Amino acid sequence: MTPPERPELPKTYDPAEVEPRLYARWLESGVFHDEPDPARPPFIISMPPPNITGRAHIGHGSTYTPQDVLTRYHRMLGQNADWLPGQDHAAIATETVLVREIAKEGATRESLGRDEFLARAWRWREQYGGEINESFQRLGFGPDWDRERFTMDTGLSAAVTKVFVDLYNDGLVYRGTRLVNWDPEAQSTLSDAEVEDEESDTFLWHIRYLAENGGDGLVIATTRPETYLADVAVAVHPDDERYRHLIGKNVVLPIIGRAIPVIADDSVEPAFGTGAVKVTPAHDATDYEIGQRHHLPMPTVIDYDGRVAAPIWRYDETPERRAPIDAQAEKMHAYAGFDRFEARKRIVDDLRVTGSLVEEKPYRTTLPLSSRTRAVIEPLLSLQWFVKMQPLAQPAIEAYRAGAPRFVPERFGRTYAAGLEQIRDWNISRQVWWGHQLPVWYTPNDDVVVAHDEAEAKRIARERYGSDELRRDPDTLDTWFSSGLWPFSILGWPERTPELDHWYPNQVMVTSRDIIFLWVSRMVMLGLRFVGKIPFETVFITPLVFDLHGRKMSKSLGNAIDPMVDLVPKYGADGTRFSFLRQMRLESQELRFDERYCDEAKRFATKLWNALRYTCALPEGLPGAAVLPPREKLTVADKWILTELRACAETVTHAYDGFAFGVAADALLQFGWYTFCDWYVEATKAEGQQETRGAVLSFVLNTFVRAMHPIAPFVTEEIWQTLPHDGATIVTASWPDLAEIPSFAEDAAVFGAVIEKVEQLRNARSEWAIAPKDWMRVEVPASLSAERGIVESIATLARAHVSTYDGGDGSVRDRILAVRAVADSAKLRERYTREIARLESEVARSEKKLANESFVAKASPDVVAAERAKLEEYRRELARNRTALDGLAD
RNA sequence: GGGCGGCUAGCUCAGUGGGAGAGCGCUACAUUGACACUGUAGAGGUCAGAAGUUCAAUCCUUCUGCCGCCCACCA
Numbered sequence A: 001m002t003p004p005e006r007p008e009l010p011k012t013y014d015p016a017e018v019e020p021r022l023y024a025r026w027l028e029s030g031v032f033h034d035e036p037d038p039a040r041p042p043f044i045i046s047m048p049p050p051n052i053t054g055r056a057h058i059g060h061g062s063t064y065t066p067q068d069v070l071t072r073y074h075r076m077l078g079q080n081a082d083w084l085p086g087q088d089h090a091a092i093a094t095e096t097v098l099v100r101e102i103a104k105e106g107a108t109r110e111s112l113g114r115d116e117f118l119a120r121a122w123r124w125r126e127q128y129g130g131e132i133n134e135s136f137q138r139l140g141f142g143p144d145w146d147r148e149r150f151t152m153d154t155g156l157s158a159a160v161t162k163v164f165v166d167l168y169n170d171g172l173v174y175r176g177t178r179l180v181n182w183d184p185e186a187q188s189t190l191s192d193a194e195v196e197d198e199e200s201d202t203f204l205w206h207i208r209y210l211a212e213n214g215g216d217g218l219v220i221a222t223t224r225p226e227t228y229l230a231d232v233a234v235a236v237h238p239d240d241e242r243y244r245h246l247i248g249k250n251v252v253l254p255i256i257g258r259a260i261p262v263i264a265d266d267s268v269e270p271a272f273g274t275g276a277v278k279v280t281p282a283h284d285a286t287d288y289e290i291g292q293r294h295h296l297p298m299p300t301v302i303d304y305d306g307r308v309a310a311p312i313w314r315y316d317e318t319p320e321r322r323a324p325i326d327a328q329a330e331k332m333h334a335y336a337g338f339d340r341f342e343a344r345k346r347i348v349d350d351l352r353v354t355g356s357l358v359e360e361k362p363y364r365t366t367l368p369l370s371s372r373t374r375a376v377i378e379p380l381l382s383l384q385w386f387v388k389m390q391p392l393a394q395p396a397i398e399a400y401r402a403g404a405p406r407f408v409p410e411r412f413g414r415t416y417a418a419g420l421e422q423i424r425d426w427n428i429s430r431q432v433w434w435g436h437q438l439p440v441w442y443t444p445n446d447d448v449v450v451a452h453d454e455a456e457a458k459r460i461a462r463e464r465y466g467s468d469e470l471r472r473d474p475d476t477l478d479t480w481f482s483s484g485l486w487p488f489s490i491l492g493w494p495e496r497t498p499e500l501d502h503w504y505p506n507q508v509m510v511t512s513r514d515i516i517f518l519w520v521s522r523m524v525m526l527g528l529r530f531v532g533k534i535p536f537e538t539v540f541i542t543p544l545v546f547d548l549h550g551r552k553m554s555k556s557l558g559n560a561i562d563p564m565v566d567l568v569p570k571y572g573a574d575g576t577r578f579s580f581l582r583q584m585r586l587e588s589q590e591l592r593f594d595e596r597y598c599d600e601a602k603r604f605a606t607k608l609w610n611a612l613r614y615t616c617a618l619p620e621g622l623p624g625a626a627v628l629p630p631r632e633k634l635t636v637a638d639k640w641i642l643t644e645l646r647a648c649a650e651t652v653t654h655a656y657d658g659f660a661f662g663v664a665a666d667a668l669l670q671f672g673w674y675t676f677c678d679w680y681v682e683a684t685k686a687e688g689q690q691e692t693r694g695a696v697l698s699f700v701l702n703t704f705v706r707a708m709h710p711i712a713p714f715v716t717e718e719i720w721q722t723l724p725h726d727g728a729t730i731v732t733a734s735w736p737d738l739a740e741i742p743s744f745a746e747d748a749a750v751f752g753a754v755i756e757k758v759e760q761l762r763n764a765r766s767e768w769a770i771a772p773k774d775w776m777r778v779e780v781p782a783s784l785s786a787e788r789g790i791v792e793s794i795a796t797l798a799r800a801h802v803s804t805y806d807g808g809d810g811s812v813r814d815r816i817l818a819v820r821a822v823a824d825s826a827k828l829r830e831r832y833t834r835e836i837a838r839l840e841s842e843v844a845r846s847e848k849k850l851a852n853e854s855f856v857a858k859a860s861p862d863v864v865a866a867e868r869a870k871l872e873e874y875r876r877e878l879a880r881n882r883t884a885l886d887g888l889a890d
Numbered sequence B: 001g002g003g004c005g006g007c008u009a010g011c012u013c014a015g016u017g018g019g020a021g022a023g024c025g026c027u028a029c030a031u032u033g034a035c036a037c038u039g040u041a042g043a044g045g046u047c048a049g050a051a052g053u054u055c056a057a058u059c060c061u062u063c064u065g066c067c068g069c070c071c072a073c074c075a
Helices: A015-029 A058-076 A091-103 A114-138 A154-169 A225-230 A285-293 A319-326 A340-353 A390-401 A412-421 A454-465 A479-483 A498-503 A513-530 A563-582 A596-616 A636-657 A661-683 A690-708 A713-722 A745-767 A782-786 A790-798 A812-817 A825-851 A853-858 A861-886
Strands: A042-046 A080-084 A173-183 A188-190 A195-211 A218-222 A233-236 A250-252 A259-264 A276-279 A300-302 A308-312 A357-370 A378-387 A406-408 A440-442 A448-450 A506-512 A536-542 A544-546 A590-592 A776-781 A800-805 A820-822
Touching (some): A015 A114, A015 A563, A015 A713, A042 A058, A058 A080, A058 A506, A058 A563, A091 A114, A114 A563, A154 A173, A154 A448, A154 A479, A154 A513, A173 A357, A195 A225, A218 A233, A225 A300, A276 A285, A300 A378, A412 A513, A412 A536, A448 A454, A506 A513, A513 A536, A563 A596, A563 A661, A596 A690, A596 A713, A636 A661, A636 A690, A636 A790, A661 A690, A690 A713, A745 A790, A745 A812, A745 A820, A745 A825, A776 A782, A782 A812, A790 A800, A790 A812, A812 A861, A825 A853
Parallel strands (some): A042 A080, A042 A506, A233 A259, A544 A590, A776 A800
Antiparallel strands (some): A173 A188, A173 A378, A195 A218, A195 A357, A233 A276, A250 A259, A440 A448, A776 A820
């Protein structure tokens, strides 16, 4: 029979050609879109909105790929699955980049003006937002693009305003002067989470403050001598004998001569430094707390530019408390106007000259750096807007104790809970322009009006203050304020939409551990308060990506991998995705990215592609989709591969259900490459396989690529489309149904014995230096020829000429293991002798174990039974080898 | 100072209370009805160290040592 004409399939699989073509088709057919459908269980993931400051980076690979996998998997399960995409305006991050950009034209934010600057920001968003989406599409991510949102969309902005106004009316948003993190370069406050610690070499300066009454006073130790200008006290531990006599007395600041009290405070560690701490409440968090406890004045001496200034006062400081420090202002002017680090040098020099500097000890400390600009953060007192967190955190803590949300891995829940328990008020006002402007207006008398819009603000102002003359607060909100609303704002909240009804709460949130507290906890708190439910059932935490040596990837270290440049073009999106998932292990919190996995994955795709070519080129052709031959026609090899396929599908299903993506990828690779290609495909080349192999190959490949599709969407689609199939695209094909994959434990074990024997024969071939092209000779027990397909399989797989010998009884397995290679007797003698020695030692080990009374008595019965079975097997094997050895001609 | 994770072959990592595994790299051979982006075979490990629990520990417990991360007010 002439095989039907088939188009020639290319020899290698080319992701660069296939991937864009298939993605375009998916987009066109709208497979990623769904509508809320109460008839199907929802499976919803809100995509953590990427910043608009660049394209996809390595972190997106590890965090977003699992989201795509989960969504595709649940869609194939027939659920109402939707992955909701969007982007974050990333207030400070974007503004910082933008300011640098316009600086190249010699412009500044102020020279452009607010309107023009914001117009530029929107243009930036258009351009780079599009770039991110392109990267995501190249990676094969399939979110519901029709539902894309941006944190500054009209709807989302309305949600932001409503939340701010409601929280204000409930007394949870307030304005106050507090110590905040000031970034002198970005010219804005930062949240605690945007501050990073970095080790740095400096000095611990020991400075003597003389007693006011002329005594020696004491020596303080500080890393920030320049702030001594704003010292208001020296603190010592109440139990510290060295300083007890000074408590309540005054000491005098060198050079400027101002007297300040010595106070006792438990927070002072007597063993550190000199045990005496200068207290500068306006420039240090600890000092601020001491200042509050002791009701100390809080003068500021470093201004918003990071320069020393004559004292700036907290707006609410009384004139009486200002007086003693104002009197010193003139002497302080010697340092005024200098940058804080320059002022430090001058002050240390002057202290040395005047003999006040006692010691200068090299010291390693941690500097707070802005994660945006890398500038050293200046803690300073400032009038800002805050959210009172305690009342928001409490319900979240209680929910967590009741088990929601569930964290995977579980231990990250403790990180989350610990964060909630020690939560501090959240500074939400930023001095950048790009963001949601505070819905706050002030009257000429600085009365505060909070309203949804200007009209409402004016109305309130007229009612309350008799005039509607208002100026709007220029500040904007912390970017996390809007992203904290993400899972419900994108579903249309505060409107009650079908999406909100059926898709909230989401099923899973996937993110990395560095933003558990920064983002996850805020979504929970705000979701609980405004929608009444925690926004997601499960939080899956992905590992952070490091380089091969465990270092963080960074451009400055030169070890950063850009997936869009370094991976996708070389290995394809499938290879890149597969490698990320392969390296993800549930309990691991770090992923040392190893490009070798990408290479392996790419070769895997080619391997599968060639298995497809083989299948499609069978001379007898292929039957229709998913039609298996009747069971009685299946060969042992067929039954074995179907059994293995089912085990693989089962493993992969469980793995996806449990977020164990590495396990799923391992199982797919193992089955696809080794089990299927190396053994089954080879086995179909044997005599006797022709009748069933087309159907089985087609069925197995079809089922297998569906199980692999969520991980490697492109190559699986391409293979599926080439095979006989039902339906338009694998994206909406059904997940492999275990019940439809037959399993044959006994026959599969028989083929297992074939594999075992073939490996032994190949090993012998190698030892005897029989070239692979040459056929070796084996003898099989005559009775084995009656078993359909066994001898032919062995002959093909071992590449051997077969003859028979009399004898061989027992099970099929025993007879398979009794197959023997033919070689000259010296070689065989050597081989049998070695094998006998090995088996003897195994038998001895096993016998010794079973002779151990406590083992037999105490080990579980099935373990003992298994050991006995093993021993029996060894003995039979040993006997076979001895017989073979005895039978050798001398 | 607390907490967490890791330590298994040269490299990157799986894994299991009962005979140590994969990929890459290395060695040898090979162009076999798809695949050299391939196949076959091989070398390579006191499973970080010590103690304990157990009939049995690479796996469980404790301690120690490194490596990394997170949190915290040591100026």
